Amino acid sequence: MQVTRATFNDVMVPNYNPAEMVPVRGEGSRVWDQEGKEYIDFAGGIAVNVLGHCHPELVKVLQEQGAKLWHLSNVFTNEPAMRLAKKLCDATFADKVYFANSGAEANEAALKLARRYAIDHHSEAKDQIISFKQGFHGRTFFTVTVGGQPAYSDGFGPKPGAVEHCEFNNLEMLAEMMSERTCAVMMEPLQGEGGIIVPDPAFVKGVRELCDKHNALLIFDEVQSGVGRTGHLYAYMGVNVVPDILTTAKSLGGGFPIGAMLTTNDIANSLKPGTHGSTYGGNPLACAVAERALxxxxxxxxxxxxxxxEALYREILGKINDKYHVFSEVRGQGMLLGCALNEEYAGRARDFMVAANSEGLMCLVAGMNVIRFAPSLVIPDEDIVEGLARFERAVAAVVAG
Incomplete structure (x- = not known):
């Protein structure tokens, strides 16, 4: 059956507006479309393709596991899930792991666990969940309500209650909002969708101290920042603040859908049999691929x-900006970088993304004012150089009007 970009408009729900080109094949940091045109991938499937496209190690383990066992109900466990959970616990603060299919599902589990833990150890009145403006935690109704972007959560009727939003990096405001009623604080140790915003280390430490003071759980959403993205296995390791619950997805599967929630023995005990579950969570195919990616x-x-x-990106982006004067700053850490547009180009991030696509470069936006790069962690330096040469041509095109 022959399909084209026009087929999308005929058969797909219109909640996305994808690019005109249709990718059909990828290898490493390169992608080819239906016409055979080649692109360099700085988007990484939104920080998912942590080792690029079709990494030989991941292809090998997918084929091996695909010939053994695909799926079981959670009446049974399986070897890949147990191995992956053991490696995640060994590499982090965690004692226990819960597997899901996505970041949103891992966050949903974290929020449900926090509420259940508060009921078990305190009371039903301890129900307040605080998160941060411009934060993003997924698209289920609970996670999109906790996320701090009303554009994503408004228009669907009454929202889950006892959820409040604080300004990111504003410790004073958080201190005023918190009390013994606070059940959990949820934050990204590096805000992704909100514009690639790195928090002040003192702010992160202060959040931890406030959670301890009020017997509230600290949840780190590391769906986008985790699995090497910042140069640490998880971003919390770089700020020296240990959360009570951590969520991870995106890069964890290297392109195969998987999510996980990590926590301690004491907290995990609140999810007794029957309290939460997932049909596909922890399936052998996903866990085998994720184990190898990890x-x-x-x-x-x-x-x-x-x-x-990261240093190479920053060096070349600095030279591009010296010439064209379009960015106010380059934000982020490691292979999660954001080019924030200055006042003259405010609101035009999508224009730069579309122009880049025309030049053979795949990139992203993070809001209307930030162009986002989230490439493979092992992208060859020559692909960075060539990709940024294409990006410079895109910048020149936008500046020229």
């Missing part, structure tokens, strides 16, 4: 390489 990423040479590649 093995490859969690190596000193890969994690140290992320910071070297």
């Amino acid at each position: 093995d490859v990423v969690n190596q000193p040479e890969v994690l140290e390489g992320v910071l070297k590649k």
Whole structure:
């Protein structure tokens, strides 16, 4: 059956507006469309393709597991799930892992667990969940309500209650909002969709201290910042603040859908049999691929390489900006970078993204004012250089009108 971009408009719900080109094949940091045109991928499937496209190690394990066992009900466990959970616990603060299919589902589990833990250890009155403006935690009704972007949560009727939003990086405001009624604070240690905003380390430490003071759980949403993206296996390791619950997805599966919630023994005990579940969560195919992706990423040479590649991006982007004067700053950490537009180009991030696509570069936006790069952690330096040469041509085109 022959399909084209026009087919999308005929058969797909119109909640997306994808690019005109249709990718059909990828290898490493390169992608080819239906016409055979080649692109360099700085989008990484929105920070998902942590090792690029069709990484040989991931292809190999997918084929091996695909010939063994695809799916079981959660009446049974399986070896890949247990191995992956053990490696996640060994590599982090966590004692226990819950598997889901996505970041939103991992966050949904974290929020339900926080509420259940408060009821078990305190009372039903301890129900307040605080998160941050411009935060993003997924698209289920609970997670989109906790996310701090009303454009995504408004228009669907009454929202889940006892959810409030604080300004990011404003510790004074948070201190005023918190009380013994606070059940949990949920935050991204590096805001992604909100504009690639790195918090002040003192703010993160202060959030931890306030949670301890009020017996509230600290939930880190590391769906986008986790699995090597910042040069640490998880971003919390770089700010030296340990959460009570951590969620991870996107890069965890290297492109295969999987999410996970990590926590301690004491907190995990509140999710007794029957309290929460997922049909596909922890399925052998996903866990086998994620285990291999984690093995490859969690190596000193890969994690140290992320910071070297960040320096290369920043060096070249600085030169581009010296010439065209379009960015107010380059934000972010590691392989999660945001070019924030200055006042002259405010609101035009999508224009730059579309122009880049025309030049053979795939990139993203983070709101209307930030162009976002979230490439493979192992993107070759020559692909960074060539990709940014294409990006410079796109910038020149937008500036020229």
